[in-house]
Amino acid sequence: MLASPTPVWYSPNTMKLTKSHIIIINTCLILSGLMILDSLNIGHNLAMFLIAGQIPGTDIYLNADLMLFSYALILGILFGRFTTGIARSLRQQIARQPRRSQA
DSSP states (O other): OOOOSSOTTOOTTTOOOOHHHHHHHHHHHHHHHHHHHHHTTHHHHHHHHHHHOBOTTSSOBOOHHHHHHHHHHHHHHHHHHHHHHHHHHHHHHHHHSOOOOOO
C-alpha cells in the first residue's frame, strides 16, 4: 500500500478554527512574548536607555547632545508623518466635493 501525502488522521473538516480559538491563540502568543521580554528585563533596560542613554548590556552611556539630537529627530519624523496624514486627508475631502459651475 502506498503512503498518502497527507496523514490519515488529518481532514480539512476536523480542524476548524473559530474566532474564539484565534483570540485565545493570539492572547497566548502575546502573553508568552511579554513573559520572555520580562525575563530579559527589557523594561528596565529601555527606561535606562531613554532616560540616561545607557546602552543595554554595557557600561557605555551616550552623550547628552546625541540623545537630544535623537529625540529631536524622532519627534520631527513623527510630527512630519502626522502633518502629512492630515494634509492627505484634507486633500481627499476637497477632491470629493463637487465642483461649482462658474456661470
